[in-house]
Amino acid sequence: MKTMVGELITIPSYRAMGLKWEGSYAEVPKLRELIIQMSNRVNELSYVKNPGTQLGLSYHLRSDGFIHYSGFEVDEKQELLPRMVEITVPEMSYLKVAHPKGKDLGVTYTEIYQWFKECDYKPLKEKGIEYYDDLPIKHERYPVDRNLEDPHFEILIPIELKS
Known part of the structure; x- marks a missing residue:
């Protein structure tokens, strides 16, 4: 379903493998x-499902920063590789927003925040987990050939109906 900022979609559960980073906002550089390192290691994955799309899965589980997984979707046959982690993402509904080249990322996220204020959905917060951001879970999908200085990518925010 199309919205003013993007579309509502459901993505089935999938398995991803890659590198984990946890740090403060000051450590984001x-x-x-780590993201570049993972993009260089994709060829080590024998059963990568879409080598042209790198995943960035962010979880705001700390007050001063977040946890981020940079990886690729893999088949169940893929063995865990040294110094990598695996994560299983459950089936979820998302607000999917395209962030185009040339647009300030802050503007795109401001539009997403505004959309949530005006609609029947809210960002998903898993029960029993304390989050430290108004968009507690952010999944991004990057084309591997993106321009790192002016990237274009998809932003996926897990959603649930407001109660």
Whole structure:
């Protein structure tokens, strides 16, 4: 279903493998190095499902920063590789927003925040988990050939109906 900022979609559960980073907002420049490192390691994955799309899965579980997984979707046959982690993402409904080249990322996220204020949905918060951001879970899908200085990518925010 199309919305003013994107569309509502459901993505079945999937398995991803890659590198984990946890840090404060002040340490975010180090995250970029990890993302580049993972994009260089994709060829080590024998059963990658879409080598052209790198995943960025962020969870705001700390007050001063977040946990981020940079990886790729893999088949069940893929063995866990050294220094990598695996994560299983459950089936979820999302607000999917395209962030185009040339647009300020802050503007895109401001539009997403505004959409949530005006609609029947809210960002998903898993029960029993304390989050520290108004958008507690952010999944992004990047084309591997993106321009790191002016990227274009998809933003996926898990959603649930407001009660």
